[in-house]
Amino acid sequence: MTDPWYVLSAIAVSAAVTWALRAAPFAMLAPLRHSALMAHIGERMPVGMMVILAVYTLRDTDPAALASAGPAVLALALTVGLHLWRGSMTLSIFAGTAAYVLVTSVLAA
Amino acid sequence: METASREPQGTREELVAGWRTVLPACVAVVPLGLALGVLVVHSGLAWWWAPILGAIVFAGTMEFLLVGLLAAAAPLAQIAVSTLLVNFRHVFYAISFPLHRVNGAGWKAYSTFALTDEAYALTVTPESAGWSRARIIGIQAFFHVAWVACVAAGAGLGSLIPPQVVGLEFAVTALFVVLGLEAYKVRRSLPVPALALGCALVAALISRENMLLIGMGMFVAAIVGSYVLAVRRSRDD
Numbered sequence: 001m002t003d004p005w006y007v008l009s010a011i012a013v014s015a016a017v018t019w020a021l022r023a024a025p026f027a028m029l030a031p032l033r034h035s036a037l038m039a040h041i042g043e044r045m046p047v048g049m050m051v052i053l054a055v056y057t058l059r060d061t062d063p064a065a066l067a068s069a070g071p072a073v074l075a076l077a078l079t080v081g082l083h084l085w086r087g088s089m090t091l092s093i094f095a096g097t098a099a100y101v102l103v104t105s106v107l108a109a
Numbered sequence: 110m111e112t113a114s115r116e117p118q119g120t121r122e123e124l125v126a127g128w129r130t131v132l133p134a135c136v137a138v139v140p141l142g143l144a145l146g147v148l149v150v151h152s153g154l155a156w157w158w159a160p161i162l163g164a165i166v167f168a169g170t171m172e173f174l175l176v177g178l179l180a181a182a183a184p185l186a187q188i189a190v191s192t193l194l195v196n197f198r199h200v201f202y203a204i205s206f207p208l209h210r211v212n213g214a215g216w217k218a219y220s221t222f223a224l225t226d227e228a229y230a231l232t233v234t235p236e237s238a239g240w241s242r243a244r245i246i247g248i249q250a251f252f253h254v255a256w257v258a259c260v261a262a263g264a265g266l267g268s269l270i271p272p273q274v275v276g277l278e279f280a281v282t283a284l285f286v287v288l289g290l291e292a293y294k295v296r297r298s299l300p301v302p303a304l305a306l307g308c309a310l311v312a313a314l315i316s317r318e319n320m321l322l323i324g325m326g327m328f329v330a331a332i333v334g335s336y337v338l339a340v341r342r343s344r345d346d
Contacts, residue, residue, distance in 0.1 A: 002154060007179055010188050014175055015165045017192040018199070023221035025203035040336045041329070042201045043296060048305035048332070049195055050289030052324045053174065055309035057282040059317050071276070079283045080290065089287050090140045096283040097144075097276075104276035 067107055075100035120243045127247030134227045135255035138169070142256055144280045145172055146263020147270065151277055152180040159264035163257045167223060170288065171195050173281045187322060194325045202229040207237045211245055223249040304331055 062068040079096030086092070142163070149159040154176070166172050171192055178188055202224055211220045228249050232240070270277075293302060305328050312324030 002179065002182070006182070007154065007158060009185060010175065010179055010183075011162055011165050013185050013189050014171060014192045015167070017189050018166060018168045018171065018196050019222050021193070021196050021199045022202065022224040023218075025200045026208055026221065036340075037333070037336055038200070040339075041332055042198065044301045044332050045329075046198055047289055047292035047296070047302050048308075048328050049197075049325065050285045050292055051302050051305035052309040052312075052321070052328060053170075053195070054282055054285040054289060055306065055313065056321050056324070057177065057278070057285060059313055059320060072279075072282075075279055075283070076286065079286050083287050083290050089291075090137070092287050093144075093280060093283040094140060096286075097280040100279035100283075101274060101276040105274050108275050109273065 071100050071103040071107070074103060119241075123241045123243035124247040127244040128251055130231055130244075131227075131248045131251045131255075134231060134252060138227070138252075138256060139259050141169060141284070142259025143263035143266060144277075144284075145169070145176070146260045146265070147267035147277060148173065148176050148263075148280065149260075150264050150267030151270070152176050154179065156261075156264040156268060160257050160261040163260035164253070167225060167253060167256070168196055168199075169226070169256075170284070173284060177278070177281065181318070187319070191321055191325075194329070198226075199224060199229075205229075205233050207232055207240060207245060210238070210240055211242045213242075216242060216246060220246060220249060223253055225249075225252065227252055301332075304328065 058072055061072045075096045078099050079092050082095050083089070083092035145163065146156075146159045149162065150156050162172055162175065166175060174191060174195060175188065178191065183191075206224060206229060208217060208220060211217050231237075231248055232245065237245070289302065305324075308327040308331065309320065309324040312320040312327060315323055
């Protein structure tokens with residue numbers, strides 16, 4: 001079982017950093033607002049972070065093993081395809097996850 | 110009599126207006142909240158951590174990531190830096206959020222604490238600059254309560270799912286992929302996501318456990334570098 005103090009400290013640390021990021025700019029808004037570097041980073045950061053996070057969540061997938069990479073590739077294709085086609089976040093996430101759960105559960109059984 | 114009743118009446122009307130504004134967002138996050146609750150239970154944490162996590166961190170994407178980091182017993186420093194990078198976008202919300210309408214230090218503190226992507230998106234319209242404190246706080250608090258309720262319900266549902274069902278964690282991957290596609294639509298430029306993919310893969314080769322920090326660090330350094338180059342080039346011209 002995970003140590004509750006560790007979980008609580010982790011939640012506190014994450015919440016404190018999030019709050020600081022949300023509150024601090026109001027205090028030092030003037031220089032930040034017109035910073036070209038901030039605008040440059042802000043425009044490119046979201047898409048890049050999401051790509052890195054998506055790869056991170058698949059870090060235990062073995063690209064050489066079909067049983068490991070197969071369901072991931074299938075579910076990724078379904079998620080991306082559905083999202084480009086219908087543009088509904090709920091549908092894309094639900095269908096992609098359902099496909100992945102179905103294939104990996106059958107393979108694990 | 111009339112003067113005495115005007116203020117609470119106005120507050121109630123403003124709260125109702127806030128509720129109307131926030132309702133679609135509350136409905137939209139129901140599946141995500143449920144999924145987070147299910148994930149918390151399946152990662153081995155007690156169900157009651159789900160509403161605590163939802164109430165205190167209150168940043169959807171980061172909460173999903175945090176569940177994985179907790180399960181991997183990631184060091185607190187890694188959690189701090191990951192939060193900093195993942196939630197960095199919130200820095201820009203101060204530009205348009207009508208905090209000047211929220212009077213009182215306590216209310217301001219809550220309003221910045223609950224400045225989620227959704228709160229930002231709902232107040233990004235120009236008319237929000239004239240909204241009352243009751244309406245703005247109402248939007249944020251209703252959304253906060255709805256989110257915690259969904260996460261708690263998901264945790265309850267999660268304990269009903271049999272252990273033979275595996276692979277639920279893919280919901281997080283799908284979430285990041287979909288958010289990435291949405292973010293891509295803003296600029297429709299391929300080099301940035303391609304650069305990020307390269308950074309992530311190189312980082313995974315260096316260290317699979319620390320790839321988040323290495324990959325994000327490389328990516329941010331490359332973005333800052335591209336800015337410096339662009340500034341220099343425009344100066345030379």
